[in-house]
Amino acid sequence: MNLGAIDPVLLIASLMVAATPIILAALGELVVEKSGVLNLGVEGMMITGAICGFAVAVETGSPVLGFVLAAMGGAALALIFALLTQYLLSNQVATGLALTLFGLGISAMIGQAYRGVKPPATAKLNLGPLGDIPVLGRMVFSHDWVVYFALVLVAGVWAFLKYTRGGLILRAVGENHDAAHALGYKVVRIRLAAIAFGGACAGMGGAYVSLVRVPQWTDGMTAGAGWIALAIVVFASWRAGRVLLGAYLFGGISVLQLNLQAAGVPVPVEILSMSPFVVTIIVLVFISARQKGAAVAPAALGRIFHASS
Amino acid sequence: MSVIRLERRAAPSRFWSVATPILAVALTMIAGGVMFALLGKDPVAAIRTIFWDPLFNTQFAAYSRPQLLVKAGPLILIAIGLSLGFRAGVWNIGAEGQYIIGAICGAAVGLAFYPADLWIVFPLMVIAGALGGWAWAMIPGLLRTRFNTNEILVSLLLVYVAEQILASMALGLLRNPEGGGFPGSRNLQQYAAASNPELIAGTGMHWGVVAAFIAVIFAYVLLTRHITGFHIRLAGQSPRAARFAGVNPARLVLLCLGVSGALAGMAGLFEVTGPAGQISIDFNVGYGFTAIIVAFLGRLHPVGILLAGLLMALTYIGGELAQFMLGLPAAAIQAFQGMLLFFLLAVDVMTNYRIRFGRGAAT
Numbered sequence: 001m002n003l004g005a006i007d008p009v010l011l012i013a014s015l016m017v018a019a020t021p022i023i024l025a026a027l028g029e030l031v032v033e034k035s036g037v038l039n040l041g042v043e044g045m046m047i048t049g050a051i052c053g054f055a056v057a058v059e060t061g062s063p064v065l066g067f068v069l070a071a072m073g074g075a076a077l078a079l080i081f082a083l084l085t086q087y088l089l090s091n092q093v094a095t096g097l098a099l100t101l102f103g104l105g106i107s108a109m110i111g112q113a114y115r116g117v118k119p120p121a122t123a124k125l126n127l128g129p130l131g132d133i134p135v136l137g138r139m140v141f142s143h144d145w146v147v148y149f150a151l152v153l154v155a156g157v158w159a160f161l162k163y164t165r166g167g168l169i170l171r172a173v174g175e176n177h178d179a180a181h182a183l184g185y186k187v188v189r190i191r192l193a194a195i196a197f198g199g200a201c202a203g204m205g206g207a208y209v210s211l212v213r214v215p216q217w218t219d220g221m222t223a224g225a226g227w228i229a230l231a232i233v234v235f236a237s238w239r240a241g242r243v244l245l246g247a248y249l250f251g252g253i254s255v256l257q258l259n260l261q262a263a264g265v266p267v268p269v270e271i272l273s274m275s276p277f278v279v280t281i282i283v284l285v286f287i288s289a290r291q292k293g294a295a296v297a298p299a300a301l302g303r304i305f306h307a308s309s
Numbered sequence: 310m311s312v313i314r315l316e317r318r319a320a321p322s323r324f325w326s327v328a329t330p331i332l333a334v335a336l337t338m339i340a341g342g343v344m345f346a347l348l349g350k351d352p353v354a355a356i357r358t359i360f361w362d363p364l365f366n367t368q369f370a371a372y373s374r375p376q377l378l379v380k381a382g383p384l385i386l387i388a389i390g391l392s393l394g395f396r397a398g399v400w401n402i403g404a405e406g407q408y409i410i411g412a413i414c415g416a417a418v419g420l421a422f423y424p425a426d427l428w429i430v431f432p433l434m435v436i437a438g439a440l441g442g443w444a445w446a447m448i449p450g451l452l453r454t455r456f457n458t459n460e461i462l463v464s465l466l467l468v469y470v471a472e473q474i475l476a477s478m479a480l481g482l483l484r485n486p487e488g489g490g491f492p493g494s495r496n497l498q499q500y501a502a503a504s505n506p507e508l509i510a511g512t513g514m515h516w517g518v519v520a521a522f523i524a525v526i527f528a529y530v531l532l533t534r535h536i537t538g539f540h541i542r543l544a545g546q547s548p549r550a551a552r553f554a555g556v557n558p559a560r561l562v563l564l565c566l567g568v569s570g571a572l573a574g575m576a577g578l579f580e581v582t583g584p585a586g587q588i589s590i591d592f593n594v595g596y597g598f599t600a601i602i603v604a605f606l607g608r609l610h611p612v613g614i615l616l617a618g619l620l621m622a623l624t625y626i627g628g629e630l631a632q633f634m635l636g637l638p639a640a641a642i643q644a645f646q647g648m649l650l651f652f653l654l655a656v657d658v659m660t661n662y663r664i665r666f667g668r669g670a671a672t
Contacts, residue, residue, distance in 0.1 A: 006349060037430045040461065048407065080651065083653055083655075084654055086653070088655050088657075088658040089315065089658055089661075089662065090654035090657060090658070091398055091654065093461065094395075094601075094605055094650070094654055095651075095654050097402060097601055097650075098602075098647055098650035098651050098654060099513035099647075101598060101601075101602065101643070101646065101647040101650065102644055102647025102650070102651060103647075104643060104647075105640050105642075105643030105644030105645070105646070105647050106640075106647075107640075108639075108640030108643065108644075109348075109638055109639075109641050109643075109644055110641040111640075112638055112640070137510050155582070191324065219640070223469075224469050225465060227462065228466075231462050231466065232460055234459060234462070237338070248341045253620075263379060265523065268481075269476060270473040270474065270476050270477035271473075273473050274469065274470045274474075277467075277469045277470050278470060279465055281452075281463055281466050281467070283460065284454050284458050285452055285458050287458040288452075288456050288457045288458040288459065289455075289457070289458075291457070306317065308314065
């Protein structure tokens with residue numbers, strides 16, 4: 001066992017990397033759920049984004065283009081979900097699951113040609129003097145652009161939901177779609193946009209796993225990150241700022257357990273590997289026990305909207 | 310007002326509730342054919358290889374036909390359990406984990422008796438398997454009823470935990486001491502008292518298939534003749550009415566999760582003692598997830614699930630055949646199965662809504 005090999009600076013730096021896909025996916029799902037829709041297909045959209053981004057980045061040599069296409073791929077899959085749940089009024093839980101099953105299949109199919117291929121590297125941003133600050137520079141200011149993009153997006157979503165008219169309408173639709181409809185808001189169209197946004201975010205998060213975090217392609221490589229993202233939305237009590245907290249907590253645990261595995265701690269590898277999931281469940285229990293009674297979730301979450309007139 | 314409108318039916322259409330699964334299968338064949346064509350395969354040959362050849366091709370049918378029951382058994386057994394919960398609005402999507410834990414618990418009991426040749430071993434293993442799956446499902450159940458924790462997320466997250474336990478068991482506690490250090494337990498097929506053999510030669514019928522048929526009958530009677538079945542249906546259709554009828558929501562959650570967990574655990578046990586033979590790292594092949602499709606394809610009805618399980622088993626066997634004969638990737642079949650659920654959910658709108666064309670109020 002060699003715990004001395006664990007460098008706290010590197011640990012926090014890799015925590016930020018590990019948390020980024022979760023932040024993106026959870027933030028997207030937060031907006032979707034705020035509009036009153038429960039999309040359980042995050043895992044499927046992430047893995048689809050992962051392969052779309054990977055394939056495009058490999059073919060064009062441009063990781064940026066990869067991320068853009070990953071977002072589009074995730075959004076395209078999300079739009080299937082939107083079509084089914086919003087126009088054909090299907091059950092959201094079942095449709096979300098279908099999205100995950102389909103996404104895992106289709107991504108593995110496309111991914112066959114990309115096994116063992118190395119993607120072009122996503123360059124670290126040069127933040128000038130910030131990167132030269134001792135300790136902090138290496139820890140916080142030496143990442144690629146997606147890490148900061150995710151952070152900016154957190155602030156953006158928070159401000160959008162809290163301060164803008166659009167955010168207010170989105171929340172109104174999520175709280176009471178009948179009232180929002182009566183006020184003349186286009187419930188279905190607003191939800192469509194939210195679902196597409198959620199898909200794009202999840203797709204980018206997936207691409208971050210395949211292009212930066214790992215970086216290579218293996219079937220089902222998101223390995224439950226989409227489900228963790230769903231849990232983090234609940235953990236965050238549907239607030240953007242807390243998504244960041246939840247994702248860093250989860251990122252911290254998954255990085256720490258990997259480091260402990262590498263350091264040869266006398267704990268079975270399986271226990272360490274399951275720890276992020278166990279901790280997520282425990283945290284979920286605490287949060288839900290505290291939320292009990294208080295209505296924190298959007299009131300119309302998961303309910304089917306059918307305007308009869 | 311749009312040109313196409315949906316009008317809620319007073320009661321679900323009986324015609325469409327039977328016709329939608331058939332329509333969904335037909336649409337999936339068309340869309341799947343397009344997908345296969347994009348992969349550069351002959352779509353007609355691919356569809357025929359998946360749906361026809363396993364049953365009727367003289368060269369393959371002798372091997373494939375028994376496989377139909379082998380694959381359908383666990384799917385039906387798991388899907389029957391899940392369907393009860395889905396009807397009541399209790400979403401157990403972690404059957405895969407309960408399946409794994411059931412197999413581990415059952416196999417552990419059998420291996421503890423090794424090499425005693427007692428008739429009681431196998432029944433004890435079945436009970437242990439059911440209890441294992443039940444206990445694993447009780448985790449989301451109790452967390453839901455005690456702390457109001459979302460059972461969808463917990464049951465699913467526990468699949469990843471169960472997979473780690475499986476790896477640990479295959480490499481550690483349950484590893485075959487005479488296996489030369491290779492991962493995986495003793496082969497239970499070679500331990501007569503604990504094995505789950507083919508009951509009638511050439512049919513693929515084993516105890517798991519028998520259990521699946523019993524579960525179908527049991528679920529049918531429960532749903533149509535028993536007050537608990539009525540409560541399950543009521544809770545799903547109108548939770549408020551259910552509360553007035555005196556249904557205890559917490560008890561219903563525990564019942565639905567418990568039954569589905571126990572059945573999934575039994576499915577795992579029958580698989581590990583029969584077709585799979587041993588606890589190994591890659592023991593689980595996704596039956597727990599495919600069973601969700603089976604439950605919906607069967608419209609959550611026991612008889613429907615029986616037929617849907619057989620059809621889904623056919624896509625597994627036909628998929629393997631198409632992989633072997635046409636070089637169709639295994640993942641294409643997974644995408645194909647996902648597509649089937651999409652189409653099913655899409656056309657299901659016909660069951661509950663009437664589609665009206667044209668503007669203005671319809672009569």
